[in-house]
Amino acid sequence: MAFHRYDAVVVGAGGAGLAAAIQLADSDAHIACVTKLFPTRSHTGAAQGGIAASLGNTEEDHWEWHMYDTVKGGDYLVDQDAAEILVKDAIEAVVSLEHMGLPFNRTPDGKIDQRRFGGHTKRHGEGPVRRACYAADRTGHMILQTLYQNSIKHKVNFFDEHHLVDLLFTDDGQCCGVVTYELKTGELHVIQAKAVIIATGGAGRIFKITSNALASTGDGIGIAYRRGVPLMDMEFLQFHPTGLRKLGILVSEAARGEGGIVRNNDGEAFAARYAPTMKDLAPRDMMSRFIWQEIHEGRGINGEDYVLLDISHLPPEVIEAKLPDVTDFARVYLGVEPTEEGIPIQPTAHFTMGGLPTNNDGQAISDPSGTIIPGLYAAGEAACVSVHGANRLGTNSLLELVVFGRRAGNQAIKDIQSMEFVDLPKNPTAYVEERIARIMSGDGKERVAEVRSAMQQEMTDNMSVVREESGIRHALESLSSLKNAYQHVTVDDKGKIYNTELMEALELEHMLEVAEVMAHGALARQESRGAHFRNDFQKRDDANWLRHTMIYKTSDGIREDYKPVTITRFEPKERKY
C-alpha cells in the first residue's frame, strides 16, 4: 500500500474534474487529480454539439431566456437558483474557454459562432434561438483537450490509470480521502485529503443501448452511495433520441440544429405533429417519446424499432464544416451515406441527470435540508445540483462541467485553508482488500460479463423511454437476483499488472446498486416528468411529485426521502413546444 497526502484530490479528469483541478492548481494548493483512464480519454471528449451561452453573437439572446428554457426543459424539477447561476456564469465560462485557446467555429466577423439546439428558444418559446457555441461536432473533444492542455500549463499532478475503489470517512461523517487501485502495478493507494471532489461522470453503461463509454460506470456515484451518501433524482436518465441503431453511438442534436429532420416509415417529418413550434428541436425527452410512439404504432422503418435522421438536404459544405464526425460515424459503423440517405437511429441511454446531491458550490449534502458533508464535493454528471431537473437540455452539460467544476474547485480552495487533516479510519484499505480477495477466490459459477449483460438487457427492456410498474418491478427482482449471482463471480486474471478484468468486476458491483437506485426511484415516482415517463401515470403530478428523490443505502435496506424544489422565477406550467 502506498500513502499520499494532498490538500485536495479530484477524482475524474473529464470536463468537471479538470475545471476543478485547474482552479485548485492555480491557487497553489497541493492537489492530485485521479483518473482511471488518461485524462484525454474521458467521456467529455465524446460530446459533440455545443456549449450553451446567451452570447447573442448571431441573434438577440438573454440569460433569462436561457434560464426559462433550462427550467422548462427540466420539466420544472430544476432548482432555479442553481439554473440562474448556470446561465449567468455561462457567458464568462465560454469566454474563458476561448481565452484558454478553445478553437470555436467563428462567425464571418470573427466572433464565436452559435447554432440552434433542442429546447433552446427565444422569448420563452417563440421559436429556436442560436445559443450553442461550438467547434464543429467535436465541441466536447475540444473542451477536454483545451482543459487538459491548461492543466499541463498549470502543472496539475495526475494519477493516471488509478481506479477509484473507496471513499474514506471519519466516524463522524467527514470525507478524508480516497482509495485507488493502480492498474499498472495492482497496488492500492490511500490518498488523504481535506477535500475530495467527485467528478467521475455518469452511469450510462448500466444500459445495453447507450452512447456512453465503456468507462461510464458511475464509479463515484456508486461508491459514495455504498458509503451512505444519498443519491438524488436517479430515476431521471436521459435517452438521447438519435443514437445509431443498435450501437447507441451518439449522433449529435446539432444535426437537427443545422436542419436535419427525423422521418418515419412514411417519410413523414413526424415531430411537427407532436411539437408544432419547435418540431425536431423539441427537447430530448419528448423527441425520444415521439420516436417510441411512432415505432409503437408501427411506423418504424419497415415496422422495425428505428426511424431515420435525414440530413441529405443540407448543403455539403455545412455537413463538411459543421457535422464531419457524425457523418463519419454513420459511414463507418452503418455503411450509410448521410449525404444521400437517412441515418437509422433510435433512442440511446445518454445522460445521468441524478447523482450526488450538492449545493450551488459543489458541496455534497446529506439530507433534504442541505446539511453539508464536510470534505466531500461533486461536480459534473456525477453530481445533481440540480440544474437539469427531470431532463437536461442539449449543450447544458458541457456548460455545467465548466461552471460547477470551477465552483466546486473554488469552494474547496476556500475550505482547505481553514481545515486540518483529520485521522483516517484504521486499516483504510481493509474493505477493498476483502472485496478483491473475494473476487479473486470466487467460485466462478458466474461470469462478470454475463451478470453485466443481463443487467444491461433488463435496464434497456424495462427502464427505458417508457416505463410501467410491472416492468420496473421485474427489473428490481432481476437486479436482486443478479446481485446474488455477483457473489459468485471470479476473474481469470489473478495477476497484479494491468488486471483490467478485476477492474470490470469491481465496477459491476456498484453498477448493480446504481441500477437498483434508478429502478427504486422510478417505481416510487408515480407520475411522468421529463425523462421519466410512466405509462401507468402519464401526467405530471405537481401536487405530489414536484420534489427531488433522495435515496439512501442503510443497514435496513433502501430508504427514500424527498427534497423540495427551489422555485424563484418560473412557476410550473404545462410544457408545450
Add this chain to the structure above:
Amino acid sequence: MQVTLRIKRFNPETDKKPHFEEYVVEVEGTDRVLDALNQVKWYQDGTLTYRRSCAHGICGSDAMRINGRNRLACKVLMKDLGKRVTLEPLLGFKVEKDLLVDMEKFFDQYKSVKPYLIADAAPASGERYQSQSDRAAFDDTTKCILCAACTTSCPITWTNDEFVGPAAIVNAHRFIFDSRDQGAAERLQILNKSSGVWRCRTVFNCTDACPRDIKVTEAIEQVKRALVLGEVH
C-alpha cells in the same frame, strides 16, 4: 461468421517473451474489432488485456496493429478484415501487457512542444476575435485524439528514441498556426532541434495511420516550411 483472432500476448508476470495465441470468435460483419476483443475477454479468456473506452473512435484508447497496420480497434469492422486477423501492440513503446503499451514517453513528447495557448492577457471582457480563414488554418490538427497511431507507425520512432514523433508535431502545429498564439517561435525552436521535424523522412505512414484523417505529413511539412522561411502564415 467465424473469425480467428491471432493475438500477440505477453504477460510480464509469467512470460519471458511474447507469443501468439489464437481465439475463434463468432462475429457479425458489422462488429468492430473491439467487439471481437471484448468477446474474447468477457467470455473466453479474461486475462487478455488492452485499453478501451468510448468504442467509437474519439477517446484514442485502443490503437493497435491490426493485420500489420495501426488502427483503432473500435473503428475497423470485422467484414473488412477476412477470416484470420492478427492483432499486435503498437511498435516502438514498451509493451506492458498483451496489447497495452507504456504511453509515458508519448505524453512526454506531447508535453515537450508546449501544447497550450501562449498569448498575452486576453481582453478584459468578451472573446478574442478570429477570422474564419485564420480558424481554418489549424482546423485539421485540432482533431487529434492522442491515440499514438501515427507516432508508432513512423519508422524513425522505431529506431530513434529522441524524435518527438508525428503526434507531438501535429499538436505543435495546432498552436503554431493558431493566429491567437504567440508561442510559435519557441515551439519552432524546439522542433528545429535534432529531435524535431528534420528527422521526418516523409514516409506518409503517419497520414495512413491517423484514424481522424488528419493530413499529418502535410502538417509536418508546413512546420518545416515555417522553419525554412521563418514565417508562419
